[in-house]
Amino acid sequence: xxxxETADRQDVLLQVRDLRTQFRTPLGMLRAVxxxxxxxxxxxxxxxxxxxxxxxxxxVRTIMNLLPSNAHVPSSGKVLYRGQNVHTLSPLDAxxxxxxxxxxxxxxxxxxxxxxxxxxxxxxxxxxxxxxxxRKVAASRALSLMREVGIPEPERRxxxxxxxLSGGMRQRVVIAMALACExxxxxxxxxxxxxxxxxxxxxxxxxxxLQADRDMAMILISHDLGVxxxxxxxxxxxxxxxxxxxADTRELFTHVHHPYTEALLRSMxxxxxxxxxxxxxxxxxxxxxxxxxxxxxxxxxCEYAQHDCEAAIPSLRPGPEPTHLFRCLFPLxxxxxxSAVTTDPASDTxxxxx
Amino acid sequence: xxGIGTAHLRDADDRVLVxxxxxxxxFPAKGGQKVQxxxxxxxxxxxxxxxxxxxxxxxxxxxxxxxxxxxxxPTSGSVRLDDVELTALSGDDLRKIRPKLQxxxxxxxxxxxxxxxxxxxxxxxxxxWDWPSxxxxxxxxxxxxxxxxxxxxxxxxxPRSFSGGQCQRICIARALVLDPKVVICDEPVSALDVxxxxxxxxxxxxxxxxxxVTLVFITHDLGVxxxxxxxxxxxxxxxxxxxxxxDDLFATPAHPYTxxxxxxxxxxxxxxxxxxxxxLPPAELPSPMNPPSGCRFRTRCEFKQEICETTIPELxxxxxxxxxxxxxxxLDDPIPLR
Ligand SMILES: Nc1ncnc2c1ncn2[C@@H]1O[C@H](COP(=O)(O)OP(=O)(O)O)[C@@H](O)[C@H]1O
Ligand SMILES: Nc1ncnc2c1ncn2[C@@H]1O[C@H](COP(=O)(O)OP(=O)(O)O)[C@@H](O)[C@H]1O
Ligand SMILES: [Mg+2]
Ligand SMILES: [Mg+2]
Numbered sequence: 300x301x302x303x304e305t306a307d308r309q310d311v312l313l314q315v316r317d318l319r320t321q322f323r324t325p326l327g328m329l330r331a332v333x334x335x336x337x338x339x340x341x342x343x344x345x346x347x348x349x350x351x352x353x354x355x356x357x358x359v360r361t362i363m364n365l366l367p368s369n370a371h372v373p374s375s376g377k378v379l380y381r382g383q384n385v386h387t388l389s390p391l392d393a394x395x396x397x398x399x400x401x402x403x404x405x406x407x408x409x410x411x412x413x414x415x416x417x418x419x420x421x422x423x424x425x426x427x428x429x430x431x432x433x434r435k436v437a438a439s440r441a442l443s444l445m446r447e448v449g450i451p452e453p454e455r456r457x458x459x460x461x462x463x464l465s466g467g468m469r470q471r472v473v474i475a476m477a478l479a480c481e482x483x484x485x486x487x488x489x490x491x492x493x494x495x496x497x498x499x500x501x502x503x504x505x506x507x508x509l510q511a512d513r514d515m516a517m518i519l520i521s522h523d524l525g526v527x528x529x530x531x532x533x534x535x536x537x538x539x540x541x542x543x544x545x546a547d548t549r550e551l552f553t554h555v556h557h558p559y560t561e562a563l564l565r566s567m568x569x570x571x572x573x574x575x576x577x578x579x580x581x582x583x584x585x586x587x588x589x590x591x592x593x594x595x596x597x598x599x600x601c602e603y604a605q606h607d608c609e610a611a612i613p614s615l616r617p618g619p620e621p622t623h624l625f626r627c628l629f630p631l632x633x634x635x636x637x638s639a640v641t642t643d644p645a646s647d648t649x650x651x652x653x
Numbered sequence: 654x655x656g657i658g659t660a661h662l663r664d665a666d667d668r669v670l671v672x673x674x675x676x677x678x679x680f681p682a683k684g685g686q687k688v689q690x691x692x693x694x695x696x697x698x699x700x701x702x703x704x705x706x707x708x709x710x711x712x713x714x715x716x717x718x719x720x721x722x723x724x725x726x727p728t729s730g731s732v733r734l735d736d737v738e739l740t741a742l743s744g745d746d747l748r749k750i751r752p753k754l755q756x757x758x759x760x761x762x763x764x765x766x767x768x769x770x771x772x773x774x775x776x777x778x779x780x781x782w783d784w785p786s787x788x789x790x791x792x793x794x795x796x797x798x799x800x801x802x803x804x805x806x807x808x809x810x811x812p813r814s815f816s817g818g819q820c821q822r823i824c825i826a827r828a829l830v831l832d833p834k835v836v837i838c839d840e841p842v843s844a845l846d847v848x849x850x851x852x853x854x855x856x857x858x859x860x861x862x863x864x865x866v867t868l869v870f871i872t873h874d875l876g877v878x879x880x881x882x883x884x885x886x887x888x889x890x891x892x893x894x895x896x897x898x899x900d901d902l903f904a905t906p907a908h909p910y911t912x913x914x915x916x917x918x919x920x921x922x923x924x925x926x927x928x929x930x931x932x933l934p935p936a937e938l939p940s941p942m943n944p945p946s947g948c949r950f951r952t953r954c955e956f957k958q959e960i961c962e963t964t965i966p967e968l969x970x971x972x973x974x975x976x977x978x979x980x981x982x983x984l985d986d987p988i989p990l991r
Contacts, residue, residue: 344926350846351846449935450935451935451937465937465938468935468937471935495709495873496709496875496918497709497913497914497917497936500916500917500919501935501936503919504930507927507930522846522847523919524921525918525919525920525921528922529919529920529922529927530926531926548922548923548924548926549923549924552921552923562848563848564921566847568851568854568876568877568879568880569920569921570875570876570915570920570990571990572880574880574898574900574903575881576880577858578854578855578880579851580849580851580855581852582852
């Protein structure tokens, strides 16, 4: 089976198997997530990067079982949390699941905040519900959570309403809310995309620290390779509803095998590029997922594509490094003898993996 | 007035196309307060130059761009295009100068009228400016082709059938059709995916060469501003912190705010998460209604001294062509770009 399983990793928390999510739309069935498999170990941070529409948000919403009514998830796809199928939980069990087991942080903190409730109430409410703690205990834990997420003057802030806080402070509150019931898995979907770069840096630093302190697993989604690389142990590159490449962070960036990953890196106006260079844009646009092509989803935009690429979807297979998987018939940086070719820092590809 | 200085303005040789001096823009706010959006900034732009303007949201970039177009006219200060003082123009005179100054916005889809075809959108300016109607179709086709669209295939279509990147191409065609001198691009690639962003940056570069147009490029993205600009202004809370060429700015950033910005940009970390990283302390942006006295960045600055509170720092030249407004600039201490 084509999976990003990591069977040798102990303590698997989450297993996702051949997950597919489809939407009924006026233009036909849209295959938003189309065959995603991976394992997540306890305490691990898994980054998912991809352009808009590639299926990142729908994937994590499917994992969280938070889909709108026009969504269809074929039962062949599975999300197992400690062996338990998340999609067959009763509504009551599901309620006890979110919070103490999995929690989520979204791009716009206001979606998680009620404008007429004080910050403190947001924090104590779920603790009282899930952890059945007294008002007093909840209040003192709220205060320590506020400190943990680095909010200055936490006593005063607890008494404020969301609109009285800056965007960065709101996102800290939402993170504190997500942490309130000590989840084993935190899913963060573009948590810094709406924030300014200095605030983004603070939130990313915070997530890295919290994840390490609490030994919590994390799935971090971003459209920015820089953001995921600095936070993740392992990175998946998503395109057209599934993963095109998955590897440990260092391995991925030192031996980029998939042409799409390389093309993404080359199109970024990275600070380390010389001034005024012409960027390598990727021509064309992503596939229409109501009628995806039968072959590789990237073939139409790929400079290395051959005839065979259009016949069938390439399987997600390992290269020289067994945990480095890619979905490509003509991968980059694999020598004839099957060994990996490290990017030569002196060559032109320095721009890619320098 | 204790301004932040004009040392960085270039001698009034004939290559200076735009000169903005002591620009102030204030907006009325509740309780008789004022939003000090732009507080006494000056800069010039040479003919054909691309001026990058970078800083975080709320620092006054869009307000500056719009004030150059007199949308709305600034509270005080001067904006000169060639030898024309734009702030002194009104009514018809201002209208007549409009074609020379065009603007492109962040959200290409909503800046196009959904009921008008591509042809209508691009030809509108030509009709308003009384181009001979026989010449209009040819000019529209020329522009559409220049921005990488097939005129025959797109001219009768409506914006909603295009992607964000294609809509931005249409906006660029519309902005260039009247042969403007200056195009102010306000976050033109910020809403686009990185692969499309590269297409549009390359296109703007080509248009600059082909039509000799002068660009003001506003963005919050340091990588983008480094890539496209000839000269960069870094702004913070309505003031200029630093002015330099991209090479100088990013090799030896002198203002602590520029350095903070650079250090905040997420780079590709091939080694994965760095748990030892020194986390930045949370910092709040002061209110533009009540900005800090002296240096506006001082409330977040690690080098702050008493003088920073009492005296507004003026732009001074730290190395040739590199200016910074800081009492304690960081000299000759590069931030490694790896
Ligand atoms: N509720 C929905 N109904 C129909 N299509 C949807 C819905 N939600 C998402 N989609 C489509 O699913 C695809 C994947 O979307 P999404 O996961 O949000 O992308 P990403 O988060 O990677 O930008 C897109 O084509 C999007 O338009
Ligand atoms: N029309 C307006 N009325 C009141 N305040 C405004 C108006 N436009 C902008 N501002 C304020 O002026 C400051 C600068 O805004 P802006 O120029 O949009 O910044 P930037 O483009 O750098 O994000 C901000 O504090 C903003 O809230
Ligand atoms: Mg999304
Ligand atoms: Mg703006």
